[in-house]
Amino acid sequence: METKTPAKKTASKATAAKTATSKSSSKSAAKTPAKKSAAKELKDLFEDSLKDIYWAEKALVKALPTMMKNATDEKLKISIENHLAETENQVQRLEECFKALGKKAQAKKCDAMQGLLDEAKSIIEETEPGTVRDAGIIAAAQKVEHYEIATYGTLAAFAKVLNEEDCLKYLLETLDEEKKCDELLTKVADTNLNSKAM
Numbered sequence: 001m002e003t004k005t006p007a008k009k010t011a012s013k014a015t016a017a018k019t020a021t022s023k024s025s026s027k028s029a030a031k032t033p034a035k036k037s038a039a040k041e042l043k044d045l046f047e048d049s050l051k052d053i054y055w056a057e058k059a060l061v062k063a064l065p066t067m068m069k070n071a072t073d074e075k076l077k078i079s080i081e082n083h084l085a086e087t088e089n090q091v092q093r094l095e096e097c098f099k100a101l102g103k104k105a106q107a108k109k110c111d112a113m114q115g116l117l118d119e120a121k122s123i124i125e126e127t128e129p130g131t132v133r134d135a136g137i138i139a140a141a142q143k144v145e146h147y148e149i150a151t152y153g154t155l156a157a158f159a160k161v162l163n164e165e166d167c168l169k170y171l172l173e174t175l176d177e178e179k180k181c182d183e184l185l186t187k188v189a190d191t192n193l194n195s196k197a198m
Contacts, residue, residue: 053094053110054106058091135189156172
């Protein structure tokens with residue numbers, strides 16, 4: 001005759017195992033020491049993050065023409081072309097933001113954007129020209145937009161706390177553009193493009 005283990009006992013064993021794993025993971029994790037140049041105040045982090053997104057936007061200006069050239073859907077091509085012009089304006093806005101802070105516009109390599117652009121390049125190389133590649137380009141472009149939305153949202157929050165009103169105005173303007181671009185890409189994908197790629 002089969003004996004059943006009570007559900008409560010099984011659940012408590014699973015919880016105990018999970019707790020043990022969690023404890024061993026936290027023991028093996030080490031605190032990361034700060035670099036000598038590490039940000040000490042929110043203003044330092046804000047300025048450092050501005051350098052990061054400045055590099056990212058400049059890199060995107062170089063990458064968008066490749067996406068546009070490899071797209072076949074007309075609406076997608078137009079969306080990318082329009083966003084290229086917007087991105088060039090966003091670079092100028094960031095320069096104005098640096099100026100408002102009394103700082104020289106400076107770029108610091110953004111590993112996140114580099115990774116996203118490398119992925120976009122891989123998607124283009126690994127798809128046949130046409131609707132499948134178009135669907136891949138939209139996916140890659142939206143990942144970039146989501147990263148930018150998160151970044152500009154955070155920077156705007158920092159600017160607000162730091163009472164950097166000029167920067168806040170520039171950052172919110174760009175944030176609005178990034179959100180609209182993401183919505184537009186969703187519309188392009190939804191107008192049968194993804195269905196055609198099947």
